[in-house]
Amino acid sequence: xxxxxxxxxxxxxxxxxxxxxxxxxxxxxxxxxxxxxxxxxxxxxxxxxxxxxxxxxxxxxxxxxxxxxxxxxxxxxxxxxxxxxxxxxxxxxxxxxxxxxxxxxxxxxxxxxxxxxxxxxxxxxxxxxxxxxxxxxxxxxxxxxxxxxxxxxxxxxxxxxxxxxxxxxxxxxxxxxxxxxxxxxxxxxxxxxxxxxxxxxxxxxxxxxxxxxxxxxxxxxxxxxxxxxxxxxxxxxxxxxxxxxxxxxxxxxxxxxxxxxxxxxxxxxxxxxxxxxxxxxxxxxxxxxxxxxxxxxxxxxxxxxxxxxxxxxxxxxxxxxxxxxxxxxxxxxxxxxxxxxxxxxxxxxxxxxxxxxxxxxxxxxxxxxxxxxxxxxxxxxxxxxxxxxxxxxxxxxxxxxxxxxxxxxxxxxxxxxxxxxxxxxxxxxxxx
Numbered sequence: 273x274x275x276x277x278x279x280x281x282x283x284x285x286x287x288x289x290x291x292x293x294x295x296x297x298x299x300x301x302x303x304x305x306x307x308x309x310x311x312x313x314x315x316x317x318x319x320x321x322x323x324x325x326x327x328x329x330x331x332x333x334x335x336x337x338x339x340x341x342x343x344x345x346x347x348x349x350x351x352x353x354x355x356x357x358x359x360x361x362x363x364x365x366x367x368x369x370x371x372x373x374x375x376x377x378x379x380x381x382x383x384x385x386x387x388x389x390x391x392x393x394x395x396x397x398x399x400x401x402x403x404x405x406x407x408x409x410x411x412x413x414x415x416x417x418x419x420x421x422x423x424x425x426x427x428x429x430x431x432x433x434x435x436x437x438x439x440x441x442x443x444x445x446x447x448x449x450x451x452x453x454x455x456x457x458x459x460x461x462x463x464x465x466x467x468x469x470x471x472x473x474x475x476x477x478x479x480x481x482x483x484x485x486x487x488x489x490x491x492x493x494x495x496x497x498x499x500x501x502x503x504x505x506x507x508x509x510x511x512x513x514x515x516x517x518x519x520x521x522x523x524x525x526x527x528x529x530x531x532x533x534x535x536x537x538x539x540x541x542x543x544x545x546x547x548x549x550x551x552x553x554x555x556x557x558x559x560x561x562x563x564x565x566x567x568x569x570x571x572x573x574x575x576x577x578x579x580x581x582x583x584x585x586x587x588x589x590x591x592x593x594x595x596x597x598x599x600x601x602x603x604x605x606x607x608x609x610x611x612x613x614x615x616x617x618x619x620x621x622x623x624x625x626x627x628x629x630x631x632x633x634x635x636x637x638x639x640x641x642x643x644x645x646x647x648x649x650x651x652x653x654x655x656x657x658x659x660x661x662x663x664x665x666x667x668x669x670x671x672x673x674x675x676x677x678x679x680x681x682x683x684x685x686x687x688x689x690x691x692x693x694x695x696x697x698x699x700x701x702x703x704x
Contacts, residue, residue, distance in 0.1 A: 304319075392437075417452050598610060
């Protein structure tokens with residue numbers, strides 16, 4: 273699939289680094305992973321190079337074995353005191369070794385006495401003695417557990433340690449780290465002293481939400497159903513398909529084996545208490561804009577809910593009638609207007625006049641200013657319409673070229689007065 277191309281290129285890069293260090297077995301394994309994810313021409317060429325290197329190495333090792341066979345067996349029987357790496361030479365009767373020459377012999381795995389001692393120490397521990405397997409104290413910190421796993425994993429990895437039982441020791445170390453690096457599993461182990469996963473017999477080791485450190489993996493009490501030790505090693509040291517070191521962001525891994533395709537996801541361990549405290553804070557931050565908007569809206573509505581609105585101005589007219597039976601004049605321009613007596617006497621303006629002994633107060637001045645504005649606007653409209661009518665009559669009388677025009681009539685039209693314009697002149701609002 274095209275989506276797996278990036279991961280395939282990562283595996284190919286790891287395989288090239290392993291080949292440069294002389295680890296052809298690991299290089300072949302990562303090259304095969306790359307081809308399984310996405311077959312590229314570079315991966316096929318690199319696989320041919322690995323096959324060529326393996327064939328040349330096997331032919332050279334076969335020639336050296338025929339010439340130095342007795343000395344090799346002697347070196348195995350008498351290990352040197354300097355700790356040099358030994359070659360474990362199996363006999364022809366051992367399974368997996370063909371008896372018809374060195375061409376079919378499998379590659380020998382090296383190990384040092386120190387590596388053999390580490391394997392022996394780990395295998396002497398019980399399966400559930402996780403602290404003893406990692407050689408840490410029961411009250412140690414998580415950083416010490418990671419440090420101990422890093423040291424043991426590098427020493428016991430099957431690609432680096434060929435001592436008998438190294439594979440089993442490597443699995444025990446990986447199992448111990450999986451339990452002790454997860455706070456929930458570690459607490460269960462400290463309380464019961466047994467494998468926290470075996471008690472669920474096929475169910476997930478934590479609950480429906482999964483463990484905080486390894487979500488997405490199914491724990492069935494063994495390594496076949498959960499994250500394999502090799503995947504854990506690759507995630508911790510940045511190998512495999514993870515592409516990141518342990519403890520970073522989300523890490524994804526995949527493996528191919530007899531069980532088919534399996535994916536494992538691992539994210540940074542975070543204490544349960546910190547996650548529970550962070551969730552309400554993040555929810556409050558998300559809801560904060562809505563809360564502020566609601567608060568501002570409520571502040572705008574509160575005055576109207578608990579207070580009385582402004583009293584509307586009294587109704588009025590510019591001509592008297594049975595309803596508007598009380599005549600009044602504005603204080604500034606002397607505009608005559610009429611109000612309803614009963615309504616005006618019950619208005620706060622009347623109460624203001626009574627308190628000030630009929631002297632205009634601020635409310636009355638504001639009201640009369642509104643009256644004057646409406647009155648002057650109406651006068652301006654009437655004046656403009658009257659002037660337009662005069663202009664139209666004058667133009668009609670003159671005609672196009674002024675031939676046969678009664679100029680006396682034109683003069684009388686021009687001298688006609690427009691009452692609304694004259695009123696505006698009297699008020700000092702219009703100058704012609």
